Amino acid sequence: MWARPSPDETIPIIRIDGPSDHLLMTVCNGAKQHVEQPLGITMAGDLSWMEERYAHLEEQSLLWQPPTLESANTPRCTMDGKPTIMLSANNYLNLTTHPKVVEASIAATRKYGAGSGSVRAIAGTMDIHLEAEDKVAEFKGVESSLIYSAGYTANVGLIPSLVQGKQDIIISDELNHGSIIDGVRLTKAQRAVFPHNDMGAFEQVLRENQDAERKLVIVDGVFSMDGDICPLGELTALAEEYNAMVMVDDCHGEGVLGDGGRGIVDHFKLQGRVDFEVGSFSKALGVQGGILAGKEIVRKHALNHSRSWLLSGSQPPGVAAAQKAAVEVLMDEPEHHARLWENTEYFRTEMQSLGFDTGVSTTPIIPVMCGESSVAKGLSNAMLKQGVMAGAIVFPMVARDKARVRTQMSAGLSREDLDEVLRIFESAGKEVGLI
Numbered sequence: 001m002w003a004r005p006s007p008d009e010t011i012p013i014i015r016i017d018g019p020s021d022h023l024l025m026t027v028c029n030g031a032k033q034h035v036e037q038p039l040g041i042t043m044a045g046d047l048s049w050m051e052e053r054y055a056h057l058e059e060q061s062l063l064w065q066p067p068t069l070e071s072a073n074t075p076r077c078t079m080d081g082k083p084t085i086m087l088s089a090n091n092y093l094n095l096t097t098h099p100k101v102v103e104a105s106i107a108a109t110r111k112y113g114a115g116s117g118s119v120r121a122i123a124g125t126m127d128i129h130l131e132a133e134d135k136v137a138e139f140k141g142v143e144s145s146l147i148y149s150a151g152y153t154a155n156v157g158l159i160p161s162l163v164q165g166k167q168d169i170i171i172s173d174e175l176n177h178g179s180i181i182d183g184v185r186l187t188k189a190q191r192a193v194f195p196h197n198d199m200g201a202f203e204q205v206l207r208e209n210q211d212a213e214r215k216l217v218i219v220d221g222v223f224s225m226d227g228d229i230c231p232l233g234e235l236t237a238l239a240e241e242y243n244a245m246v247m248v249d250d251c252h253g254e255g256v257l258g259d260g261g262r263g264i265v266d267h268f269k270l271q272g273r274v275d276f277e278v279g280s281f282s283k284a285l286g287v288q289g290g291i292l293a294g295k296e297i298v299r300k301h302a303l304n305h306s307r308s309w310l311l312s313g314s315q316p317p318g319v320a321a322a323q324k325a326a327v328e329v330l331m332d333e334p335e336h337h338a339r340l341w342e343n344t345e346y347f348r349t350e351m352q353s354l355g356f357d358t359g360v361s362t363t364p365i366i367p368v369m370c371g372e373s374s375v376a377k378g379l380s381n382a383m384l385k386q387g388v389m390a391g392a393i394v395f396p397m398v399a400r401d402k403a404r405v406r407t408q409m410s411a412g413l414s415r416e417d418l419d420e421v422l423r424i425f426e427s428a429g430k431e432v433g434l435i
């Protein structure tokens with residue numbers, strides 16, 4: 001039954017009948033809301049504040065107006081009714097349409113149905129989920145892995161389970177992804193942020209906080225706005241010296257960095273030294289879902305304590321089968337990974353020789369630095385008019401004077417595609433006065 005509400009009391013908002021098992025008790029604790037009016041009386045809310053906020057965003061040209069794809073998200077796609085070359089997708093290996101991935105998804109949907117019918121913890125774990133997890137662990141050379149519904153939910157579910165309170169500290173790179181920031185916000189631990197990739201400053205934070213009970217260091221492996229890499233070897237060595245746990249978000253490194261795309265831990269040969277590797281199926285692997293890889297105890301812990309895993313329906317079987325197939329493709333067909341890097345080197349070199357500034361990138365995320373946001377938007381629009389989707393990244397995603405057009409390479413881009421893109425970049429770059 002629902003706890004009896006009254007006009008002015010704080011009540012639990014979660015249903016509290018049923019078996020008071022560990023999970024339900026965890027959910028109920030702390031989940032409270034203040035009731036403003038007697039239940040039973042319904043009153044439409046005043047949403048004028050929403051109209052005001054929306055108008056404010058519109059005034060500042062900050063509204064998201066996402067274009068619509070009418071085809072698969074492949075390097076040659078159809079967007080808003082026009083043939084378009086896609087340079088803004090995370091589909092690094094072009095696996096979204098790989099026949100083995102697509103067929104696996106269809107076959108599993110036929111066998112198991114469209115949905116899993118439950119959360120993983122209760123009745124939603126299918127053999128196909130476990131097979132996908134085993135495949136990830138095999139590929140990454142770790143003891144174990146756990147799949148979440150997304151990279152976002154892996155971060156917001158895992159991070160709060162790793163610290164307890166004020167006696168602990170989380171130490172983050174200033175450019176960490178928003179999903180890490182959200183995960184950190186869900187904890188009561190102390191927080192410290194060090195300047196981007198600055199290992200001197202990082203060590204100073206470690207030194208100043210060496211008495212904290214648990215120390216958790218969190219970094220992105222590949223930084224998604226600049227395409228540069230965390231110096232994970234140096235960072236891990238320092239963390240070991242100060243007895244800190246290390247978590248790396250390798251969402252843009254999985255399928256991209258390391259031997260055959262095994263990720264940043266493989267790239268720096270740090271196997272067994274990084275405690276928590278988080279990744280995503282929604283980028284190079286071309287599907288959807290979050291990955292946690294590490295020791296068996298990490299899987300067991302996360303499975304019992306990540307609220308985003310415990311409290312949300314498990315992935316449809318078609319998705320789980322596609323995840324497993326995507327990892328198999330990566331293991332069996334190394335040519336996609338090799339092709340991604342060929343395209344990356346070619347495009348970066350040619351862009352630089354046209355006179356573009358590609359920033360500090362060393363990965364398939366290649367920004368075209370523009371400075372002012374108006375220049376970035378102008379360049380992106382000029383590209384789109386000529387059939388190339390390359391999105392502008394402006395404040396507040398990056399500093400006001402560091403606006404850029406961000407391009408992302410894909411193994412599916414042919415040399416002809418890239419040459420066409422280069423020609424269009426040259427003409428659009430001249431049009432906006434960037435080169």
Ligand SMILES: Cc1ncc(COP(=O)(O)O)c(C=O)c1O
Pocket residue numbers: 150151152153177179220224249251252279280281282288289290
């Ligand atoms: C660095 C990083 N971490 C986490 C995520 C979230 O991944 P997912 O799309 O699987 O939720 C993203 C995606 O934008 C990302 O770029």
